[in-house]
Amino acid sequence: MTSNPVSPVKKSPIRHFRLANLRSLGILTPHIVWCVIFIVVPLLFVLYYTFTDRNGAFTTDNLQFLGTPEILRCFGLSIVYALVATAVCLLLAYPLALAISKLKSNHQSLATLLLMLPMWVSFIIRTYTLKNIFNDNGIINQIIAMLGGGEVKFLGQSWLIILGMVYDFLPYMVMPIVTVLTGIDPKLNEAAEDLGYSPFRAFLHVTLPLSRAGIISGITMVFVPCVSTFYISSTLSGGTVTLIGDKIESAFLSNSNFQQGSAMSFVLMILILISILVMNKFGDKESEELLA
Amino acid sequence: MEKTILIEIRDVSKAFKGTKVLQGINLDIHDKEFITLLGPSGCGKTTTLRIIGGFETPDEGTVMFEGEDMSNIPPYHRNVNTVFQKYALFPHLNVYDNIAFGLRIKKIPKDEIASRVEEMLQMTSLVGFEKRQISTLSGGQQQRVAIARALINKPKVLLLDEPLGALDLKLRKDMQNELKRIQHLTGITFIYVTHVQEEALSMSDTVVVMADGKIQQIGTPEDIYNEPTNAFVADFIGESNILDGTMVADFQARFAGKTFPCVDSGFEPGESVDIVIRPEDVDVVPANSSQLTGTVTSVTFKGDYYEIIVDVCGFKWMIETSDYVAPETCIGLKIDPDAIHVMKKSEYSGRFGDYSTFSEEAEELSDPNYGIEPEEDTPDDE
Numbered sequence: 001m002t003s004n005p006v007s008p009v010k011k012s013p014i015r016h017f018r019l020a021n022l023r024s025l026g027i028l029t030p031h032i033v034w035c036v037i038f039i040v041v042p043l044l045f046v047l048y049y050t051f052t053d054r055n056g057a058f059t060t061d062n063l064q065f066l067g068t069p070e071i072l073r074c075f076g077l078s079i080v081y082a083l084v085a086t087a088v089c090l091l092l093a094y095p096l097a098l099a100i101s102k103l104k105s106n107h108q109s110l111a112t113l114l115l116m117l118p119m120w121v122s123f124i125i126r127t128y129t130l131k132n133i134f135n136d137n138g139i140i141n142q143i144i145a146m147l148g149g150g151e152v153k154f155l156g157q158s159w160l161i162i163l164g165m166v167y168d169f170l171p172y173m174v175m176p177i178v179t180v181l182t183g184i185d186p187k188l189n190e191a192a193e194d195l196g197y198s199p200f201r202a203f204l205h206v207t208l209p210l211s212r213a214g215i216i217s218g219i220t221m222v223f224v225p226c227v228s229t230f231y232i233s234s235t236l237s238g239g240t241v242t243l244i245g246d247k248i249e250s251a252f253l254s255n256s257n258f259q260q261g262s263a264m265s266f267v268l269m270i271l272i273l274i275s276i277l278v279m280n281k282f283g284d285k286e287s288e289e290l291l292a
Numbered sequence: 293m294e295k296t297i298l299i300e301i302r303d304v305s306k307a308f309k310g311t312k313v314l315q316g317i318n319l320d321i322h323d324k325e326f327i328t329l330l331g332p333s334g335c336g337k338t339t340t341l342r343i344i345g346g347f348e349t350p351d352e353g354t355v356m357f358e359g360e361d362m363s364n365i366p367p368y369h370r371n372v373n374t375v376f377q378k379y380a381l382f383p384h385l386n387v388y389d390n391i392a393f394g395l396r397i398k399k400i401p402k403d404e405i406a407s408r409v410e411e412m413l414q415m416t417s418l419v420g421f422e423k424r425q426i427s428t429l430s431g432g433q434q435q436r437v438a439i440a441r442a443l444i445n446k447p448k449v450l451l452l453d454e455p456l457g458a459l460d461l462k463l464r465k466d467m468q469n470e471l472k473r474i475q476h477l478t479g480i481t482f483i484y485v486t487h488v489q490e491e492a493l494s495m496s497d498t499v500v501v502m503a504d505g506k507i508q509q510i511g512t513p514e515d516i517y518n519e520p521t522n523a524f525v526a527d528f529i530g531e532s533n534i535l536d537g538t539m540v541a542d543f544q545a546r547f548a549g550k551t552f553p554c555v556d557s558g559f560e561p562g563e564s565v566d567i568v569i570r571p572e573d574v575d576v577v578p579a580n581s582s583q584l585t586g587t588v589t590s591v592t593f594k595g596d597y598y599e600i601i602v603d604v605c606g607f608k609w610m611i612e613t614s615d616y617v618a619p620e621t622c623i624g625l626k627i628d629p630d631a632i633h634v635m636k637k638s639e640y641s642g643r644f645g646d647y648s649t650f651s652e653e654a655e656e657l658s659d660p661n662y663g664i665e666p667e668e669d670t671p672d673d674e
Contacts, residue, residue, distance in 0.1 A: 187380035190347055193367040194374045195394035195445065205393075209384045 046269075049262035062263035071247065071264070075271075078243040081158075081233070082226035085165035086173075089222045090215065092166065093173035097214075098207075100174070101181035112178065115171050123168045124231055130164055131155070131235050155238040164232040169225055173218040180214030181207070212282070220279050224272055244268055295322040298448065298481055299344065304353035306339055313339050315505045317353070321449075321483060322498075326475050328484040330492040331502035332528070337485045338377075340502070341451050344483060346370050358448075373442035374451040378458060379434045381426045381441070387413075388422040390437055394445040412440035415474060432463050439474065449481045456491065468495055489529050493517065501525050503640075522635055526568040527644035533574075533609045534645020537567040537634070545632055548604055550583050552627060556634035566635040568645070571599070571612040573631035582624025588617050601647050608647040 053059045065071065100111045118126060133139050134154035141151055154160055184207060192202035230245030244264060251261030299321040306314040314336045321327055329337035342348040343355060346367035355362045362370065373394070381390050391412050395405045413419045416436040426434060435455060442450055452471075456464045472495055475482050486492055492499045493513040501508045501516060501524075509521045520526035523534050537547030542557035547567045559565060579585045586604035600617055602609045602625065609625065617623060 185378075185380060187376055187378070188382060190367070191374070191376055191380040191382070191441075192393070193347075194345060194372075195441070196368050196397050198366075198368055201397065206382060206384075210382075 046262045046265055049258045050266045053259060062259045063267075065260050066263055066267055071244075074242055074244045074247050075267075077241070078227050078245065079271075081161060081165065081243060082223050085162050085169070085226045086219055086223045088162060088166050089170050089173040090219065093170060093177055093218060094215075097174050097177035097181055100178050101184075108178075108182070112175070115174055119171055126168060127164055127232050127235050130160075130167060134160055134236070155236060156240040158241070160236045161233050161241060164236045165226045165229065168232060169222045172221040172225075176217040176221065177211060177214040180211045184210050216279050216282055220276055223275065227272065227275075228268055295325065297321070298323045298325075298358060300354075300356040301340070301344075302354050302356070304340075304343060304350040304355065306336075306343065306348065306350050313505050314343075314350070317505075317507060319500060319507065319510070321481060324479050324481055325497050326472070326482045326484065326495060327498045327500065328486060328492040328496040329500050329502055330486055330489060330528075331508075332487055335502040336505040337487075337502050338453060341374075341453055341483060341485050344449070345372055345374050345451050371447050372449045372451060373445050373447040374453065375435075375438045375442050375455045377453045377455070379438040379455075381434055381437055383426050385426070386422065387418065387424050387426070387429070387437055390426065391440045391444055393441060408444055409440075412444050415443070415477065416440045431458050432467065435459065435467060439471075443474070443478060443480070447480060449483060452482060452484045454486055455484075456486070456488075464491070471495065493529070501528060503528070519633065520568060520635065522638035522640050523566050523568075523642070523644045524638070524640035526566075526633075526635065527640075531571045531610055531612075532645055533569045533571065533647070535567040535569070535607065536642065537565050539563045539565055539634065543629075545634055548584055548607065552632060553629045554632040554634060555630050556632070559634065559636075564637060566637060566641050566645075568633040568635060569609075569627060569631055571610040572597075573627070574609065574611045574613075575626040575628075576600075576611065576613045576615060576617060577624040577626045579622045579624045582626055584625040584627070585622055586625065588619050588621050588623060591617060591619055610647045 050062055051058055051060070053061060066075075096115075100108055100115075103111055131138075135141065136151055136153065136155070138154075140154070144150075144152060188206050188210070189199070189202045192206045193199065197205060228245045229243065230249040233241050233243040234246045248261050248264045248268070251257045251264065255261075297320045299319075301317055301319040301321075304314055304317040305312065313334075317336075317340060319340075329340055331337045339348060343350050346362065346365060349363065357365075357370070357372075382393065385393065388409055391409050392405050395408060400408075409422075410419075413422065416439055418433065418436050418440065421429070421433065421437075426437070429437065435458075438455070455471075456467050459467060468491060471482070471484075484492075484495065493516070496513055498510065499513055499516045500510050503524050509516055509525045511519070516525065516529050520529060520532075526532040526534055535547040537545055539556075539559035539561065540546050540551055541561050542559075543554055545552050545554040545556070545565070545567060584604060586602040586609065588600050589603050589608070590601045592599045594612075597612045597614050598616055600611050600613060602611055602623065604625070611625070
């Protein structure tokens with residue numbers, strides 16, 4: 001038996017393709033309208049405000065405002081907090097996802113349900129609850145007082161903000177990893193062990209690389225909301241830590257400075273876009289290899 | 293034969309959740325042997341293979357490898373490699389890296405890895421496929437990669453778990469020859485698991501027929517076919533008419549209401565036995581020249597022969613003949629003494645060998661209570 005390593009390329013049936021396209025256009029119309037009204041138009045507003053002053057004249061002042069040390073510090077702090085929170089999420093989520101993926105399917109659904117249950121409550125309420133727990137007169141301080149200790153100042157500590165982000169966004173990291181891990185044939189690990197790999201090495205060389213797509217989408221899904229969050233940091237720091245999301249919020253809501261708010265949003269969006277592209281680059285390499 | 297014993301399986305039993313899947317398995321596997329574990333789905337053949345590979349531990353009994361007890365040796369320390377049922381190739385690695393996988397962990401210099409992979413590629417006719425991703429390969433090509441990946445470690449024993457199950461019929465025949473060739477070339481002991489009797493007969497040095505977690509018979513393909521030990525083996529290997537009979541005396545068997553001369557002896561006079569007669573060993577003769585007559589109920593053209601079903605006093609015989617016989621005609625059956633094989637009664641007596649239906653499955657299909665059982669090995673169906 002000989003086979004040709006070069007597989008023949010099939011011609012795409014153009015006529016059918018066009019017909020299908022036309023049909024799907026009809027089905028997609030409501031979505032397209034929705035996207036235009038609620039995504040494209042607002043983005044154009046952001047773009048407009050970014051490059052105009054209060055009188056509507058073109059200016060780059062708003063972008064120059066971003067160069068001030070205070071705003072740069074907020075951007076930097078946001079990125080650092082988001083990176084740390086994402087890393088903590090990954091470290092917590094992976095073993096959890098691994099454990100869930102090894103459960104029988106009915107237990108797996110239960111575990112997934114338990115994991116998703118907190119998501120039924122708005123993250124604002126969850127963050128507020130967290131604040132109450134760690135407040136100066138919150139439950140933890142009450143317990144400490146009962147044990148005879150003095151009041152501990154939790155609010156404002158960096159780790160509490162990280163905790164808030166991890167608490168709010170952990171399921172977004174766990175779920176894609178569970179999905180990917182569940183899809184990995186357990187026989188592959190057996191095959192690796194059969195070929196001389198200890199279970200740990202089999203994990204490193206088979207399970208881990210095969211779950212890369214899940215890790216990447218988990219990182220993206222946690223990093224993006226973390227870097228732009230505005231409520232967690234201000235609530236859990238008692239107002240002492242200001243991230244870029246908080247700045248944007250106050251620019252719009254407190255100062256009615258749509259121009260500076262838009263400029264910060266615009267740059268943040270570009271930063272997020274770049275980080276997603278970078279992440280997808282990792283993912284793409286894999287899928288390209290698979291398709292090659 | 294002066295072959296050395298490589299693997300000794302002694303009194304191995306195994307149960308999954310209280311269901312016994314293996315009971316008292318005893319088996320010697322010799323060096324350089326091509327041995328096949330043959331049996332229907334759920335007979336315990338795959339579990340036996342997994343115990344040898346180290347993926348399952350027996351509840352009772354021992355597995356000795358070159359005289360050494362393997363009970364506490366994990367799979368990654370056994371000098372055994374496996375070709376998995378659906379190959380279990382690594383989808384994130386290309387052909388080259390899949391084959392080289394087993395060497396990468398062993399601190400082998402890069403150029404030696406390259407030369408050994410090259411050797412494997414040549415042996416399995418995969419030269420030129422090195423950079424290909426697994427998902428772009430056909431079933432037959434994946435099969436070869438799986439074999440190359442397992443053999444590159446130069447194991448003492450290669451375990452093959454229904455490796456041809458996913459291939460179509462013609463390719464399967466080619467791969468049978470190929471496996472045989474590779475086994476001769478490498479001198480590695482092959483332990484092959486299948487539910488396809490034709491594969492077992494055409495490739496093996498030794499066939500182990502299993503059913504219900506027990507070994508039914510161990511022997512060469514010829515032994516298994518010509519001298520089945522019980523009704524199960526006779527029915528599972530090839531086609532058989534299995535009749536209820538008695539040994540009147542040595543060389544005298546009585547069945548279908550008549551006494552026939554045969555070549556078997558050593559039974560108690562009057563002992564009740566199972567009689568096996570292969571369809572190709574029955575000659576069709578005119579009704580008046582035979583002591584056994586029956587009515588043809590169906591005729592099927594099979595290419596080089598006709599398969600006819602003959603009703604002899606309510607028992608349906610299968611006969612293979614090169615001459616056409618019309619349905620509803622009355623014919624005589626001629627059976628030579630050496631065509632009659634006498635077996636002791638067993639738990640399988642009376643369950644097989646009448647051709648009212650061809651398979652147990654056909655009967656199971658019409659039985660609503662048959663079978664939702666936890667399957668421990670699930671071969672692809674024919």
